[in-house]
Amino acid sequence: MIKKYFTPSLLVLILLVIWQITASMMNMAFILPSPLQIVEKLWEIGDILLTVHLPATLLIVVIGLFISIVFGVGIAVWMNGSKTMERTFYPLLISSQTIPIIALAPIFVLWFGYSIWSKVVVTVLITFFPIAVNTFDGLRSSSKELRELLLTMGASKKEIFFKLNVPSALPHFFSGLKVAVTLSVIGAAIGEWVGAQSGLGYFSRRMMTQFDGAGVFAPIVLLSLLGILLFLLVVYFEKKSLRWRKTE
Incomplete structure (x- = not known):
């Protein structure tokens, strides 16, 4: 366990020392605090x-992830079950990622005001996007041979879905979710920067207007820690849910 984390811990320590020395030499805390x-x-x-x-930002993250999981998985299942839906929604999913969030x-602030929404x-x-696309790819990755075997054994479409498609899609779903939880923190911070009355992103922006460099970085550190903790939480549930899969 110690050997596993020794190298990354040493690298982080070296970077922090370099940062501390550089900030001390510059002596400009409003730009680069140590x-x-x-x-x-x-x-x-x-x-x-x-x-x-922190609770304000966490509430945004939790609600946003919940909605993304519900609709992302739902769209993925729908596209997997219908070629028409795949041709209809898949291009929209791709195009939605080409627009700078x-x-x-600011448009969402005009529509919803400074509310949480x-x-x-x-x-x-x-x-x-990562939840929907990864889940869809997972559903499509199910073995055709196993599907044919289940059909010859008299399995219904419902049984094939839950006994074959869902287990095949779970690893892909968790891969998408691990990407999504880290992006959710970024999304919440962006929304708070544009318009909010509380939240870590809002506090960082407020400190920037006061030229308080350390005050800008402090909530960013908490945002980073929040993203790491959410990622580790997903990894924990992934291991619990996929005990049948051999992992290192």
């Missing part, structure tokens, strides 16, 4: 970040 200054800022404003702004965020929509647009 890691120690960021830690001091986190200690100073940690209460308000953890009790007010940061350009659409303007941020949720941004999060859904970012996280919906």
Whole structure:
């Protein structure tokens, strides 16, 4: 276990030391605060970040991911069951990723105001694609030989779906979900930057207007940690759900 994490931990430590030395030499904390200054800022404003702004961002992430999972899996199942739906929705899924989300965020603020839903929509647009596409690819990857075997054994379409298609799609679903959870944090932060009254992205932007470099980086650190924790949570559920699959 120690050997497994020694090399990445050493690399992170070296980068932090270089960052600390560079920031100390520049002595321009409003542009590049040192890691120690960021830690001091986190200690100073940690209460308000953890009790007010982190819950606001986490709520956006949870709602956005829930909507993306429901509609993403639903669209994937629908496209897998109908070639017409595949030809209809798949190009729309691709084209939805060609539009810069940061350009659409102000429009959502005009539509939904500074409510939570303007941020949720941004999060859904970012996280919906990897879940839908990966799940769809997983459903299509089911073995044709096994399908024919189940048909010869008298299995119904429902039984084939749950006993063959779903197990085949689960690894792909979790792969898409691992991408989506990290993107969800980015989506929430983008939405809060454009227009919000609370949240880690909002607080970072507010600190930027005050030329407080450490205050800008402090909520970014929490956003990064939130993304890592969500990723590890998905990995945990993946291992629990896919015990039948041999993994290292």
